[in-house]
Amino acid sequence: MGNKPFTGFTRISIMGKKSLTKKYIKMDEFSYTNIFDTKGIEYLIVIGFLILIIPFWRALNKPVKVKARYKEVLGVLTPEVLRIPQGLHYCKNHLWTHLKKSGNAHVGLNDLFLHITGEIELINFRNPGERVRKGDLIAKVSQGGKELRIPSPISGEITDVNFQLRKTPNILNEDPYGKGWIYIIKPHDWNNDTHNCVTSEKAREWSENELQRFKDFVAIALKKHSPESTMLVLQEGGELIKYPLAGMPAEVWKEFQECFLSH
Amino acid sequence: MSNSDIALNRENGRKSIWNFLASELKPKGEIFTPFNIISIPVIILGIILIVIRFAKGLGAVTNLTQEVPWGLWIGFDVVTGVAFAGGAYVITFLVYILNMKQYQSIVRVTVLNGFLAYVFYAGALLLDLGKPWNVVNPIIGNSFGVSSVLFLVAWHFLLYMLAQLIEFSPAIAEWIGARRARRILSAMTIGAVIFGITLSTLHQSGLGALYLMAREKIHPLWYSEFIPILFFVSSIFAGLSMVIFEGSISYKVFSNQISDKDHRSHHDIIHGLAKICTITLYVYFFLQVLTFVHGKNWEYLNTRMGHWYLVEIFGFVLLPMILFFYSYRKYNILLVKVASIITMIGIIINRLNVTVIGFKWDAVNHYYPTWKEIVVTLTVIFIEIWIFRWVINRLPVLRESPSWAKSH
Amino acid sequence: MNINRRNFLKALGITGVAMGTGKKLNAASVKKGSDKEFYGILYDSTRCAGCQGCEWECALEHGLPDPDLEDIPEVGKKRETNENRRSVINVYSTSKGDVYVKNQCMHCNQPACAAACLTQAMHKTEEGPVIWRDEKCMGCRYCMVSCPYDVPKFEYFSSNPNIQKCDMCWDRVKEGKLPACVEGCPAEALTFGLRRDLLAEARRRINENPDLYYNHIYGEHEAGGTGFLYLSPVPFEAIGFNTSVMNKPYPELTKGFLYSVPSIFVLWPAILLGIHKATSNKNNQAEEENE
Numbered sequence: 001m002g003n004k005p006f007t008g009f010t011r012i013s014i015m016g017k018k019s020l021t022k023k024y025i026k027m028d029e030f031s032y033t034n035i036f037d038t039k040g041i042e043y044l045i046v047i048g049f050l051i052l053i054i055p056f057w058r059a060l061n062k063p064v065k066v067k068a069r070y071k072e073v074l075g076v077l078t079p080e081v082l083r084i085p086q087g088l089h090y091c092k093n094h095l096w097t098h099l100k101k102s103g104n105a106h107v108g109l110n111d112l113f114l115h116i117t118g119e120i121e122l123i124n125f126r127n128p129g130e131r132v133r134k135g136d137l138i139a140k141v142s143q144g145g146k147e148l149r150i151p152s153p154i155s156g157e158i159t160d161v162n163f164q165l166r167k168t169p170n171i172l173n174e175d176p177y178g179k180g181w182i183y184i185i186k187p188h189d190w191n192n193d194t195h196n197c198v199t200s201e202k203a204r205e206w207s208e209n210e211l212q213r214f215k216d217f218v219a220i221a222l223k224k225h226s227p228e229s230t231m232l233v234l235q236e237g238g239e240l241i242k243y244p245l246a247g248m249p250a251e252v253w254k255e256f257q258e259c260f261l262s263h
Numbered sequence: 264m265s266n267s268d269i270a271l272n273r274e275n276g277r278k279s280i281w282n283f284l285a286s287e288l289k290p291k292g293e294i295f296t297p298f299n300i301i302s303i304p305v306i307i308l309g310i311i312l313i314v315i316r317f318a319k320g321l322g323a324v325t326n327l328t329q330e331v332p333w334g335l336w337i338g339f340d341v342v343t344g345v346a347f348a349g350g351a352y353v354i355t356f357l358v359y360i361l362n363m364k365q366y367q368s369i370v371r372v373t374v375l376n377g378f379l380a381y382v383f384y385a386g387a388l389l390l391d392l393g394k395p396w397n398v399v400n401p402i403i404g405n406s407f408g409v410s411s412v413l414f415l416v417a418w419h420f421l422l423y424m425l426a427q428l429i430e431f432s433p434a435i436a437e438w439i440g441a442r443r444a445r446r447i448l449s450a451m452t453i454g455a456v457i458f459g460i461t462l463s464t465l466h467q468s469g470l471g472a473l474y475l476m477a478r479e480k481i482h483p484l485w486y487s488e489f490i491p492i493l494f495f496v497s498s499i500f501a502g503l504s505m506v507i508f509e510g511s512i513s514y515k516v517f518s519n520q521i522s523d524k525d526h527r528s529h530h531d532i533i534h535g536l537a538k539i540c541t542i543t544l545y546v547y548f549f550l551q552v553l554t555f556v557h558g559k560n561w562e563y564l565n566t567r568m569g570h571w572y573l574v575e576i577f578g579f580v581l582l583p584m585i586l587f588f589y590s591y592r593k594y595n596i597l598l599v600k601v602a603s604i605i606t607m608i609g610i611i612i613n614r615l616n617v618t619v620i621g622f623k624w625d626a627v628n629h630y631y632p633t634w635k636e637i638v639v640t641l642t643v644i645f646i647e648i649w650i651f652r653w654v655i656n657r658l659p660v661l662r663e664s665p666s667w668a669k670s671h
Numbered sequence: 672m673n674i675n676r677r678n679f680l681k682a683l684g685i686t687g688v689a690m691g692t693g694k695k696l697n698a699a700s701v702k703k704g705s706d707k708e709f710y711g712i713l714y715d716s717t718r719c720a721g722c723q724g725c726e727w728e729c730a731l732e733h734g735l736p737d738p739d740l741e742d743i744p745e746v747g748k749k750r751e752t753n754e755n756r757r758s759v760i761n762v763y764s765t766s767k768g769d770v771y772v773k774n775q776c777m778h779c780n781q782p783a784c785a786a787a788c789l790t791q792a793m794h795k796t797e798e799g800p801v802i803w804r805d806e807k808c809m810g811c812r813y814c815m816v817s818c819p820y821d822v823p824k825f826e827y828f829s830s831n832p833n834i835q836k837c838d839m840c841w842d843r844v845k846e847g848k849l850p851a852c853v854e855g856c857p858a859e860a861l862t863f864g865l866r867r868d869l870l871a872e873a874r875r876r877i878n879e880n881p882d883l884y885y886n887h888i889y890g891e892h893e894a895g896g897t898g899f900l901y902l903s904p905v906p907f908e909a910i911g912f913n914t915s916v917m918n919k920p921y922p923e924l925t926k927g928f929l930y931s932v933p934s935i936f937v938l939w940p941a942i943l944l945g946i947h948k949a950t951s952n953k954n955n956q957a958e959e960e961n962e
Contacts, residue, residue, distance in 0.1 A: 023559075045556060170523075317830060318830055319830065320832060329754075359947065360950070361946065397790065408788050411813070465936075
């Protein structure tokens, strides 16, 4: 009858069947088959992977150039940026206090502090009628789990608490000396308490010094806690970017509280 | 803002819980949003189709054949959907095992998503079963088919849903004001997380292992003994891409619930996840190369399927890896989102290639899903999104926990 | 026409049994108790005349519809089993003329379907036949995905769908009777017996008639060995057999994965707990230093 080509399979394409048969060659017991013949190339690929991962990892983790990382941040923190209105007393812990004609003193955080920390949440938990002494804890500032303690600059009795801050926290940054006041306190010993505070012309000079002191603090603190962030905070001219403390870890905030603010 | 206005007043006793839940069922917000207008007709049509499917059999609604018994519902709803739900185990791994607290704020929403995904995709699986009433058989003990990978996958699904429920339950406790329950459940979190990560490893790879016996039925470029490992590794970046994608949508839609500081930190979160995706994609690319070399599949490259394979590997694995790398270095959030969408499409392509496109690729009548199968799939997804929205609007998932719970 | 043909075949069948030749190897009935060996069926293509008697007997035995008289084996048309028929005859045009082949479940020694079935609805009996059990089946169709021969067929248009598959007439075998197709074959193309004996018989036929048979018993090693064995006059690719089926059992492909599961269940929690402790210590130490 001669060899007729088989026409048996209509449901499976010839291409598919043939290609599979080539791939799944049955191991018979009559000729040589090496089941490990790709192992050599595989090991080479693995070595290539391991070698390549070194530059890959390094390129991924190179300290980011500030220009790229903080592209969206506009400002640089220089003394000229700070608002330092006259007539207020600027105290330790970067609080300001202003004795109004009514005899009560407004208390709040100064602009330098706010420019250093950035977006914060202020918790003024004292209530009207409470008595505080200079140095007592009157408020807490927090940012994503990091906290700072705010002690009172003067002694006296709290007559009012700014509840507006809880509803619209951004007035703290926008108008720290006006609508962003934190407490109104009836002072018991105004002159003694504000003896060490800075006023008027001295305030600007003092702020410049504080800014410089802060730069030094940043350099030391970052070296200690997170060396790779150093590049994030200082630009080419050695100037600070806006809100430098915002991106820093909690350890740096602790140091800020203990070493910087308490001086 | 805080939950005090909707929290349960415990002094009123049992009756209040029912009143509270009943009041929570009422819809909040507008009825006629664009999403509602699209999803409601689809859901209604889908329910009708499901009724037809049970009355007249699977053949009335699907294009499944004797040669291709698993189609869109298994290949997409179950296999791809579960890959995308992998974000839950990765994020809980980062937060609870590696103690990377910067991702804490997205844990709850990711676990919620994962839980809903598994519930709905297991539900979709019930639609696909021929005799769904017998689904209790492998559970209640008279028919343990322990030799079956599907047995393992089914059990893991159940246990994992339980683990995720425990991980999420503190949010439920906060919602109904059950303080003691919340304390107890929070203490169980780390155990549930460890259990969940172990289960996830096994069932993500298990979904791949399901196809190991279909050796000659799947195209050689996608069939190998390494399918389980490839599925597991790809579930990592699949889950994270879904977290990025879904997070971007949620943070816009529910932005009124999210505090300003959470909004700002969200970009940092996306940025960090981009780095993890970069590395995982790099590793996955090399695993694919190794699989290819091991399978000696060179001759298949110059075929139609071979070209499609190259598109999948280079266009949807290598390309997003490069995009993630670049967007991480340049802190370009938009590019991260683009990369994550490309990655997600790549995962869909890969899973469908193994389960549907590459399965019996050489059959004369190739399988393609009917419009009815697609509608039912969409129905499942839309109902899931409805439930997700309901939960987000009522429970402390994106919003802050009530003050009594914060001290944790 | 219908009834006459069936009666004719039945008569032939009964005659065959009465003659008691070649259908059953050894008078040994199904043994009860331990030391059971697999039974199987040997199919010899050289003897098959394509009468489709096996199809009719099978349909009769299992309550399936009679085979369609219009649908007879034809060269170039591949007939498949489906939810209405568990066994079909095909014909192929080969170098040695038209060859008939009977297709049905292969009853593998280590079946992929039984390993795949998570409810144990697909079950390899100790006697050899692979059966399907209705009360356990979930309809998940994983057996269909796993079978290298695409044997199980699903009733897609039923609201309570069953799987249809040859079960080697397990109920009859248990009672010591022959499977319906074996009993109904007038040409003695089908032989029932212990797999061991059938292999020996097949070897014998090949050795005694080397010109008649192609020197290979399909099912001896394919898929790790099957209960249905085939003899053919031509190479098996020519008569539609899947020759890329591997020579080891298909469940071995998932063995590696399944065997590693307990190890991972033990290792992963230990490793995760360790990492958790290590990283939480690091955090605590950092906090203590700053106090």
